[in-house]
Amino acid sequence: MNASNDEQAIRELYANWRKATMAEDLPTVLNLIADDAVFYVPGQSPIRGKKEFETMFNATRGRFQVEAMSEFEEIAVHGDWAHVASRLAVHMKSKSGGEMQSRAGHTLTILRKERGKWVVARDANLLAPDPG
Numbered sequence: 001m002n003a004s005n006d007e008q009a010i011r012e013l014y015a016n017w018r019k020a021t022m023a024e025d026l027p028t029v030l031n032l033i034a035d036d037a038v039f040y041v042p043g044q045s046p047i048r049g050k051k052e053f054e055t056m057f058n059a060t061r062g063r064f065q066v067e068a069m070s071e072f073e074e075i076a077v078h079g080d081w082a083h084v085a086s087r088l089a090v091h092m093k094s095k096s097g098g099e100m101q102s103r104a105g106h107t108l109t110i111l112r113k114e115r116g117k118w119v120v121a122r123d124a125n126l127l128a129p130d131p132g
Contacts, residue, residue, distance in 0.1 A: 006077045006118070010084060010111060013118050018068060024061050026054060033120045034112055040124040064092045070107075080113040081121075088127060104130035 013032055020028035030050050039047040047053050067090070074085040089104040110122040 006082065006113075007075050009118050010075055010077075010082060011072075013111070013120075014070065014072075014084075014086075017120075018070070021068065022066065026057055026061070029057065030054065034114065037120050038122050040122075042126065042128065062095070064094055067091045073106075082111040082113075082118065084109045084111065088125065089130065090127065102130040103127040 017029065017032055019025075020032070030053070033050060033053065035050055037049065037053065039053065041047070047056055068088065070086045070088045072084065072086050074083070076083055084107075086107050086109070087104070088107050089102065091100055091102045093100045105126040105128050107123065107125040107127075109120060109124075111118045112121040113119075
């Protein structure tokens with residue numbers, strides 16, 4: 001796969017992630033991350049591996065209506081590794097009512113090619129409350 005094919009595959013991974021997240025399709029999301037993935041988020045300990053990710057996902061499943069928009073700032077492929085810098089905005093509203101909560105900021109994701117397919121290996125998001 002050449003660099004432009006890899007970049008397209010990475011863009012498709014992000015599209016599949018967004019679609020699966022909105023549908024609360026945990027099996028598809030888990031298929032997009034490495035077994036040893038680590039997610040860094042402000043204010044809490046890193047989420048390590050698929051089991052911890054699944055626990056976090058299930059803790060919020062069905063509780064929120066979520067909209068997310070991301071914009072790529074950089075996609076760079078380095079052999080079987082790649083990094084993606086993006087800007088992400090997430091809007092969440094509790095299904096039981098209440099105010100819309102918005103968070104926005106930058107993310108840095110490290111991807112790894114496993115068995116010919118890109119997966120998320122590390123992700124650091126710097127989302128903060130977004131009043132706008």
